[in-house]
Amino acid sequence: KQEVTQIPAALSVPEGENLVLNCSFTDSAIYNLQWFRQDPGKGLTSLLLIQSSQREQTSGRLNASLDKSSGRSTLYIAASQPGDSATYLCAVPTDSWGKLQFGAGTQVVVTP
Amino acid sequence: EPEVTQTPSHQVTQMGQEVILRCVPISNHLYFYWYRQILGQKVEFLVSFYNNEISEKSEIFDDQFSVERPDGSNFTLKIRSTKLEDSAMYFCASMTGATNTGELFFGEGSRLTVL
DSSP, X not given: OOOEEEEOSEEEEETTOOEEEEEEESOOOOSEEEEEEEOTTOOXXXXXXXXXXXXXXXXXXXXXXXXXTTTEEEEEESSOOGGGOEEEEEEEEOSSTTOXXXXXXXXXXXXX | OOOOEEEOSEEEEOTTOOEEEEEEOOTTOOEEEXXXXXXXXXXXXXXXXXXXXXXXXXXXXXXXXXXXXXSSSOEEEEESSOOGGGXXXXXXXXXXXXXXXXXXXXXXXXXXXXX
16 A cells, blocks of 8 residues: 655745755555645645656756655755745555545745 | 636534535546545545546545536535534545646635534
8 A cells, every 4th residue: 555754744944945845655656746735724736746757847946856766756945935834745646546645744834 | 727616615514414515627627536634634535536427435435425526517525414523624626637647636625614
């Protein structure tokens, strides 16, 4: 059974520092990996989707890497801003597309 | 930008009452999902729906739950007789199916509080 773990559970950084968020999964036979942002009491905003054939994917200040063989993905957020404060979740499909297994998330606080 | 919309944003109900949560997926999407997140816990899969029938459901999705696409735009989740443990945020999601990316788009969620 696929298990997804995110470390650390919480992270606090001063504005301007780069953020490094980790996601690990136990079964390397994944189709893709998706990173989401969740603001308190709100929905899930898709940030990046990285296909199993890709090593990395970039969108603006965000960069996600994927190492399937070691079961890891890392989300980098450059030059953090207070508006980046949120919980970041990673998720992988299990036995079918759309049936995602989520990690517990990393709660990020960026202080001005 | 197209988005998944959900109503109501928050519903409070008494235990044993029926609840219907509504979703309007992105218009050209073919695959529809419900997920839930109990406070402080992980987001968990409930059910997937394609071509007007359930594709897959989790152990959570028992006989008290049902889904329906009553017209070309709405996708609903019904809980027949709510229990205290059904209190959670319920998320609707959709996927296009036209490309092979497998990217899911989620709505803002409906918070259900069962008293």
